[in-house]
Amino acid sequence: MINPYRKNNKLINPESRLLLATGRTLCCSPPSKMENKLATVPEKILVEIVKLAQKQGRKGTQGGWKEFLNVYDKKIGSSLSDPAKRTRPTLVSFLQTFTHKSDLKFVDYVLRLHSNREVLDQIRQESPDNESPEQRLVRLTVEHPFYLSKYAFPSYDQGWVVTKLPKKSKLMSTDSIIAIDCEMVLCEDGTEALVRVCVVDRNLQVKLDEKVNPYKPVADYRTEITGVTARDLDGVSCSLADIQKFMKKLLQKGTILVGHGLYNDLQALKLDHARVVDTSFIFRRLDGRPPSLDTLCKSVLGFELRKGGAPHNCMDDASAAMKLFLAKIERGVDNDIPVNHEHVLENELAKLLLHGIPTDVHSEELHRVFPEQFTIELKQPPKKGRVQYSALAIFKDPQEAHCAFDNLNGRLEKDKNGLLQKMITLKLKTGATANLYVRKMGHDHFIHQDLQKKRAFQGEDIGNTKKLKRDDCDDHVKEIERLKQELKEKDLSKCDDHMKEIEKLKQNLSSKEFQISTQDKIITKLKKELEEMKLKKR
Numbered sequence: 001m002i003n004p005y006r007k008n009n010k011l012i013n014p015e016s017r018l019l020l021a022t023g024r025t026l027c028c029s030p031p032s033k034m035e036n037k038l039a040t041v042p043e044k045i046l047v048e049i050v051k052l053a054q055k056q057g058r059k060g061t062q063g064g065w066k067e068f069l070n071v072y073d074k075k076i077g078s079s080l081s082d083p084a085k086r087t088r089p090t091l092v093s094f095l096q097t098f099t100h101k102s103d104l105k106f107v108d109y110v111l112r113l114h115s116n117r118e119v120l121d122q123i124r125q126e127s128p129d130n131e132s133p134e135q136r137l138v139r140l141t142v143e144h145p146f147y148l149s150k151y152a153f154p155s156y157d158q159g160w161v162v163t164k165l166p167k168k169s170k171l172m173s174t175d176s177i178i179a180i181d182c183e184m185v186l187c188e189d190g191t192e193a194l195v196r197v198c199v200v201d202r203n204l205q206v207k208l209d210e211k212v213n214p215y216k217p218v219a220d221y222r223t224e225i226t227g228v229t230a231r232d233l234d235g236v237s238c239s240l241a242d243i244q245k246f247m248k249k250l251l252q253k254g255t256i257l258v259g260h261g262l263y264n265d266l267q268a269l270k271l272d273h274a275r276v277v278d279t280s281f282i283f284r285r286l287d288g289r290p291p292s293l294d295t296l297c298k299s300v301l302g303f304e305l306r307k308g309g310a311p312h313n314c315m316d317d318a319s320a321a322m323k324l325f326l327a328k329i330e331r332g333v334d335n336d337i338p339v340n341h342e343h344v345l346e347n348e349l350a351k352l353l354l355h356g357i358p359t360d361v362h363s364e365e366l367h368r369v370f371p372e373q374f375t376i377e378l379k380q381p382p383k384k385g386r387v388q389y390s391a392l393a394i395f396k397d398p399q400e401a402h403c404a405f406d407n408l409n410g411r412l413e414k415d416k417n418g419l420l421q422k423m424i425t426l427k428l429k430t431g432a433t434a435n436l437y438v439r440k441m442g443h444d445h446f447i448h449q450d451l452q453k454k455r456a457f458q459g460e461d462i463g464n465t466k467k468l469k470r471d472d473c474d475d476h477v478k479e480i481e482r483l484k485q486e487l488k489e490k491d492l493s494k495c496d497d498h499m500k501e502i503e504k505l506k507q508n509l510s511s512k513e514f515q516i517s518t519q520d521k522i523i524t525k526l527k528k529e530l531e532e533m534k535l536k537k538r
C-alpha cells in the first residue's frame with residue numbers, strides 16, 4: 001500500500017504537512033477542511049481555541065492537548081504546554097485531530113465569535129464618527145480579554161436558542177437596550193436550572209419578571225442567595241422554553257443585552273446573543289480584577305445594593321446593571337470611572353474564597369468549614385462535567401474573616417498571586433472527608449491597615465490588641481504612604497531627596513520576607529510619578 005505521507009520514500013514530518021497553514025510551502029497531501037478553515041485565522045485566536053479546548057477537556061484522536069504534545073513533539077513533549085508558546089503548525093495540527101461532531105462545532109463556534117468581533121471592528125474603521133456610545137460599549141465587551149473564554153457557549157447543543165446578528169446598516173442604527181438578571185438552583189443531576197428572570201428597559205420599566213419551574217429534581221435552592229424556596233415554585237408553570245421564546249422577541253433586530261457577569265445568565269437561559277454589554281468588563285478595579293455588582297453600585301452609583309448576607313433581588317440587580325450602563329454613557333464611554341478602593345477593601349476583605357471544592361460536596365456542607373456565622377455565595381457553581389467548584393464565605397467584617405482564617409487547621413501556603421491560603425480537610429455529614437482550599441481575598445498588610453482603621457474609629461486601644469505578624473513591614477508601608485503624600489505637596493526641587501529616601505527604604509525592605517513584592521510595586525509606582533513630574537516641569 002502506498003503511504004500518502006511519504007515523498008521520495010521518506011516519511012514527511014506531521015508539522016511539515018501543516019506548513020500550508022503558514023503559507024510558507026506546499027505539502028504533498030491536500031489540505032483538510034479544518035486546515036483550510038484555520039489557514040487565515042490569527043495565531044492568537046488559535047491559541048484561544050486550544051486553551052478553551054484544554055479547559056473543557058476536549059480530546060482529539062491523539063488525546064487531549066498534553067497527550068497530543070507527547071506524541072507530536074517527543075523532544076519537548078508537554079513540558080512546554082502553554083499554547084501561546086507553541087508554533088502555529090503545532091496548534092493547527094492539534095485542532096486537526098478533532099473528528100467528533102461536537103468538537104468540530106465547538107471550533108466553528110469560536111471562529112464565529114471571532115467573526116462577530118471582526119464585524120464590529122470593521123464598522124468602527126469604516127464609520128468611526130458614527131459609532132454610538134452604546135455600540136462602543138458592545139465593542140469594549142467583545143474585545144475584552146476574557147470574552148472568548150466566558151462567552152464560548154455550547155449553543156450548538158440541543159435546547160439552545162441563537163439570535164441572529166442583524167446587517168451592518170441595522171447594527172449602526174439600533175440602540176435598543178434591555179438589562180437582565182437571573183437566579184439559578186443546583187439540580188440533582190449536577191446542572192443548574194433557571195428559577196427566576198427579570199428584565200428592565202432603558203427607563204427601568206419592567207419587561208419581564210417571572211419565576212420558572214425547572215421541571216427536574218432540585219438538590220439545592222441556594223435560598224440564602226436566590227431568595228427562592230421550594231414553596232415559591234408551587235404552581236409555577238412557566239418553563240425555560242417559554243422564557244427563551246419571550247427573550248427572542250425582545251432581542252430581535254439587534255437589541256443590546258446588558259448584565260453583570262452576563263455570561264452566567266445566558267448560560268442558564270441557554271441563549272446565545274451577539275450584542276452584549278457586560279458591566280463586569282467595562283468597569284475595572286485598580287488591581288485589574290472584575291468588580292462585584294455591589295462594589296460598583298457603592299462606588300459609581302453611590303448606594304448599597306444589598307446588606308451583607310441578604311439574598312439577591314433579581315429585579316434590583318437587573319436595574320443596577322442598567323444604571324451602571326447609563327452612568328458609563330453619561331460620564332463618557334472612554335473616560336475611566338475609578339472604583340473606590342475603600343469599597344473594594346471593605347467588600348473583599350470580609351470574604352474568604354473556598355476553592356477546589358469537589359462537585360460531590362453540596363454547598364450546604366460548606367457551612368461546616370467555620371464555627372463563626374457566615375453566608376455562602378457560590379462563585380463557580382458545580383456543573384456537569386466539572387470536577388471542582390468555588391464559593392465565597394462572607395462574614396460580618398474583615399476582622400471576623402481574618403480570625404476565621406487564622407483559626408483554621410491546615411497547611412499554610414501562598415497561591416500564584418501571593419495570597420495566603422490553607423488546604424483543609426472537611427468532615428461531611430456522611431462521615432466522609434473532602435479536601436479544599438480556603439484563601440484570603442487580600443494581602444495581610446491591607447487587612448492590618450483596615451483593622452487598624454476600624455479599631456481607631458471604634459475608640460479601641462490599638463496598642464493593647466494582639467499585633468499581627470511582621471508589624472515592621474506595615475511601618476514601611478506607612479512611611480511610603482507618607483512620602484507619597486509629601487510628593488504631592490512639595491516642589492520638584494526636593495524630589496531627589498525623596499528618591500534617595502525611597503531607595504533607602506527599598507534596601508531595608510529587601511531584607512524582609514513578608515510582602516516584598518507588593519511594596520516594591522509601590523516604590524516603582526512612586527518612581528514613575530517622580531519622572532512624570534520632572535518631565536512636566538521641563
